[in-house]
Amino acid sequence: xxxxxxxxxxxxxxxxxxxxxxxxxxxxxxxxxxxxxxxxxxxxxxxxxxxxxxxxxxxxxxxxxxxxxxxxxxxxxxxxxxxxxxxxxxxxxxxxxxxxxxxxxxxxxxxxxxxxxxxxxxxxxxxxxxxxxxxxxxxxxxxxxxxxxxxxxxxxxxxxxxxxxxxxxxxxxxxxxxxxxxxxxxxxxxxxxxxxxxxxxxxxxxxxxxxxxxxxxxxxxxxxxxxxxxxxxxxxxxxxxxxxxxxxxxxxxxxxxxxxxxxxxxxxxxxxxxxxxxxxxxxxxxxxxxxxxxxxxxxxxxxxxxxxxxxxxxxxxxxxxxxxxxxxxxxxxx
Amino acid sequence: xxxxxxxxxxxxxxxxxxxxxxxxxxxxxxxxxxxxxxxxxxxxxxxxxxxxxxxxxxxxxxxxxxxxxxxxxxxxxxxxxxxxxxxxxxxxxxxxxxxxxxxxxxxxxxxxxxxxxxxxxxxxxxxxxxxxxxxxxxxxxxxxxxxxxxxxxxxxxxxxxxxxxxxxxxxxxxxxxxxxxxxxxxxxxxxxxxxxxxxxxxxxxxxxxxxxxxxxxxxxxxxxxxxxxxxxxxxxxxxxxxxxxxxxxxxxxxxxxxxxxxxxxxxxxxxxxxxxxxxxxxxxxxxxxxxxxxxxxxxxxxxxxxxxxxxxxxxxxxxxxxxxxxxxxxxxxx
DNA sequence: TTGTAAGCGTTATCAA
DNA sequence: TTGATAACGCTTACAA
Numbered sequence: 001x002x003x004x005x006x007x008x009x010x011x012x013x014x015x016x017x018x019x020x021x022x023x024x025x026x027x028x029x030x031x032x033x034x035x036x037x038x039x040x041x042x043x044x045x046x047x048x049x050x051x052x053x054x055x056x057x058x059x060x061x062x063x064x065x066x067x068x069x070x071x072x073x074x075x076x077x078x079x080x081x082x083x084x085x086x087x088x089x090x091x092x093x094x095x096x097x098x099x100x101x102x103x104x105x106x107x108x109x110x111x112x113x114x115x116x117x118x119x120x121x122x123x124x125x126x127x128x129x130x131x132x133x134x135x136x137x138x139x140x141x142x143x144x145x146x147x148x149x150x151x152x153x154x155x156x157x158x159x160x161x162x163x164x165x166x167x168x169x170x171x172x173x174x175x176x177x178x179x180x181x182x183x184x185x186x187x188x189x190x191x192x193x194x195x196x197x198x199x200x201x202x203x204x205x206x207x208x209x210x211x212x213x214x215x216x217x218x219x220x221x222x223x224x225x226x227x228x229x230x231x232x233x234x235x236x237x238x239x240x241x242x243x244x245x246x247x248x249x250x251x252x253x254x255x256x257x258x259x260x261x262x263x264x265x266x267x268x269x270x271x272x273x274x275x276x277x278x279x280x281x282x283x284x285x286x287x288x289x290x291x292x293x294x295x296x297x298x299x300x301x302x303x304x305x306x307x308x309x310x311x312x313x314x315x316x317x318x319x320x321x322x323x324x325x326x327x328x329x330x331x332x333x334x
Numbered sequence: 335x336x337x338x339x340x341x342x343x344x345x346x347x348x349x350x351x352x353x354x355x356x357x358x359x360x361x362x363x364x365x366x367x368x369x370x371x372x373x374x375x376x377x378x379x380x381x382x383x384x385x386x387x388x389x390x391x392x393x394x395x396x397x398x399x400x401x402x403x404x405x406x407x408x409x410x411x412x413x414x415x416x417x418x419x420x421x422x423x424x425x426x427x428x429x430x431x432x433x434x435x436x437x438x439x440x441x442x443x444x445x446x447x448x449x450x451x452x453x454x455x456x457x458x459x460x461x462x463x464x465x466x467x468x469x470x471x472x473x474x475x476x477x478x479x480x481x482x483x484x485x486x487x488x489x490x491x492x493x494x495x496x497x498x499x500x501x502x503x504x505x506x507x508x509x510x511x512x513x514x515x516x517x518x519x520x521x522x523x524x525x526x527x528x529x530x531x532x533x534x535x536x537x538x539x540x541x542x543x544x545x546x547x548x549x550x551x552x553x554x555x556x557x558x559x560x561x562x563x564x565x566x567x568x569x570x571x572x573x574x575x576x577x578x579x580x581x582x583x584x585x586x587x588x589x590x591x592x593x594x595x596x597x598x599x600x601x602x603x604x605x606x607x608x609x610x611x612x613x614x615x616x617x618x619x620x621x622x623x624x625x626x627x628x629x630x631x632x633x634x635x636x637x638x639x640x641x642x643x644x645x646x647x648x649x650x651x652x653x654x655x656x657x658x659x660x661x662x663x664x665x666x667x668x
Numbered sequence: 669t670t671g672t673a674a675g676c677g678t679t680a681t682c683a684a
Numbered sequence: 685t686t687g688a689t690a691a692c693g694c695t696t697a698c699a700a
Contacts, residue, residue, distance in 0.1 A: 003394075005693055016671045021695060031669060052450045053390050054693035057676045060337075062387065064430070064451075072416045082406045085433050089440075094447065096398070097431045099419050106423075113428065116386045117398075256617045280614045283590040339677055350687045355679060365685060388677035391692050 004046045013042035024050060056118065063093050065121040065306055066114035070102040075249060076276065076295055077125065080147060083299025084123060091307065093120075104129035111137075121306035126151050128192045138318075143309035147302050149194050150320060157309070158320045159302045161275075161293050163195045166325040167202025169291055170245045170273045175210045177333050179243035179271045182212060183234070185220045185227070185255060186247040199247050199275065220244075227254030228261060235262070243333075246274035252288075272332040275325065287330035294323050338380045347376035358384060390452065397427050399455040399640055400448035404436040409583060410610065410629055411459065414481060417633025418457060425641065427454075438463035445471075455640035460485050462526045472652075477643035481636050483528050484654060491643070492654045493636045495609075495627050497529045500659040501536025503625055504579045504607045509544045511667050513577035513605045516546060517568070519554045519561070519589060520581040533581050533609065554578075561588030562595060569596070577667075580608035586622075606666040609659065621664035628657050 006024075010017045015035055022030050023039045031039075042048070056062045067084060069077045081097065088095050096114060100107040104127045111133055114122060121143035126134070134154045137144050150158035167184075174182050184203045189196060200219070207214045217237070222230040231254070234240065246252040252274040264270050266286055277292035301321055340358075344351045349369055356364050357373045365373075376382070390396045401418060403411045415431065422429050430448060434441040438461045445467055448456060455477035460468070468488045471478050484492035501518075508516050518537045523530055534553070541548045551571070556564040565588070568574065580586040586608040598604050600620055611626035635655055 003693095007693080017694080018672080018696075019670060022670090025695085029669095035669080049446065050450055051391075051452060051693055053387060053396065053452045054676090055695070056387050057385075057391050057678085057693080058695050060676080072419065073412060078407060078412050081431075082433065085406065085431065089433075092447070094430050094432065094451070096428050097415075097419065098428065099416065099423075112383065113426070116383055117428070118385060118387045253613070253617060256614075260617060260619065278614070279587070280590075280612070280618070283587060283594060283618075284614070285594065285619065337677095341677080351677090352679080352681095352688080353686060356686090359679085363685095369685080385677055388692090389679070391677080391694090392679045394692080 004048050008046055009042045009048050013038040061120055062118045064119045065093060066096045066119040067123045068098045068100050068107060068110050069125045070100050070127060072099045079295035080299035083296045084303045087300050087303035102127050108133055120310055123147060123302050143306045145302050145305045155318045157305045157318045159298050162322040162324050163198035164202035166275050166291050167199045168206040169327055171206035174243045174271055181241045182243045183218045183220050183241040184245045185251045189221050224250050224254050228258040231258040243271035249276035249278050267332050267334040286332045288332045289330045290328045291325045292328050293325055298323050338382050342380055343376045343382050347372040395454055396452050398453045399427055400430045400453040401457045402432045402434050402441060402444050403459045404434050406433045413629035414633035417630045418637045421634050421637035436461050442467055454644055457481060457636050477640045479636050479639045489652045491639045491652045493632050496656040496658050497532035498536035500609050500625050501533045502540040503661055505537060505540035508577045508605055515575045516577045517552045517554050517575040518579045519585045523555050558584050558588050562592040565592040577605035583610035583612050601666050601668040620666045622666045623664045624662045625659045626662050627659055632657050
């Protein structure tokens, strides 16, 4: 099954390759009605399909962007990806998806491969550990935008949640509803994880503003698997929290597991709020009050920004786009 | 920021392009220690990165496969994609992900674009409506595998759940636990949706084998949004079911919504089982008994098959791979 | 209105 | 051990 090329079409239609090329690029002004038809027919007859690789080589553009995420299985990722894909679809762009598994080595390798494949832009949920690479890209004015996390010191477009505001929202809502011993629950805190730290910061500030006490015991940090155990410990100690703020859906799951094991009554004994809207929020009993990220809008914006960067030669100053979360009031808070 | 090419490296290293090419392809036998070092240094100095587009043009292979799914947001999709990506990573392949939204037009367009981009293989969650395209691909021996759904009449590798067995498993388990008025709950039935029909078939056969009655009222088919209402109606009528078998996670959600609204007691008044393992299955009260698909194994197999098809010239007969589901016993069945 | 020819950045063949 | 040179399939001046 030999591939049919433009030359074959040209031969059959009795014209030159250039004319066929014109035809393919819809520059019909440059040819007679007559030849146009002949070409159309030849294409039809041979079942010709252009090779965009060849075109890319010449035009130095591939109509492809690369997206590197650190966890494909995470819901946020899926939703943002979906929005990106949709936005690309509009412009006839395609998306190469890579999963770094939050491993900086892999991330670096993927970036190299994508560049080698001449993608026109990059959207990255960064591990944050490859500053040198990020810097190089930015310096070269290569279209790139970060999502979910940003990288301090790297001047690139970034699309993130207003993490500070989200945490504040949680504390305010909890406090307004009469809870006063509030603890934040989070995966292990690591300095380079910006959203995590921002949420903790927001929590601290909001608590203080409200005159609520914050100490070691107000912060429960553990790996998802260890979380129920950690919570057991905390709740066995005096002054147990009467409300929990889960920093993301995964820690929420840990909390719910703990709640199930111990039979603590939500919302009476324990108020619950979390960032990330989970699909079963209104199916669970009680229905879960959450702080939702506008994932779709975030993905869309990310894609729009890469395109804008591609379009304009003299790049404008990079911007950080902070998206406001939405409080979804349900019944896990009394 | 001009791109540096092989020619630049060659010039700097004082060798010809061909030698540099040899170097890049690790054919070191063909050069002196001396030149090898010079080339390495030149590459380093210029920060040269090969352009794989050019290589692809020459070699007629892109180290890229295309994946077309019909719903990126579905969990099954995400998990299968993840496995595919992982498998590709091993071979230094990359994945272009496209979302057809179950629209045959889009699917067709995507297939064309991917072929134009010269992908080396295709994994498709097919809409099932583009038989002509599928046939052409198969006839050309283009590496392709279908996932989740298969297309009757198209002789291609397909990776699917043993849907029949899954339905049988559900009925058997329910029946063995004393439920006798079992209804299947499904999205609207359409003939070309193979898994749906197979699950229904399996349900029917298993019921009959068990001597249980199957009539119109044992099949509750509705769009997700209408499902709670539809269930209300069914449960208002006489001989209400005492067990429900949800054909997938989405209909399960509809059922849970209905259960919540009406306060029906699970598992005492109503037994519940579903295909697809949902992340909150063991957090929900009662914990949900499910029939899990081996999504990871399925994705892996799909990828492996495309690669096998790519490798062997004379293609072997296409196969349909049926994956066995796993019953996850929890407490939504008494 | 159409054709010729050069080039895009590689690889591959064949000589040297 | 290295280097010319011709592809790969397309686009694009420029010429006719």
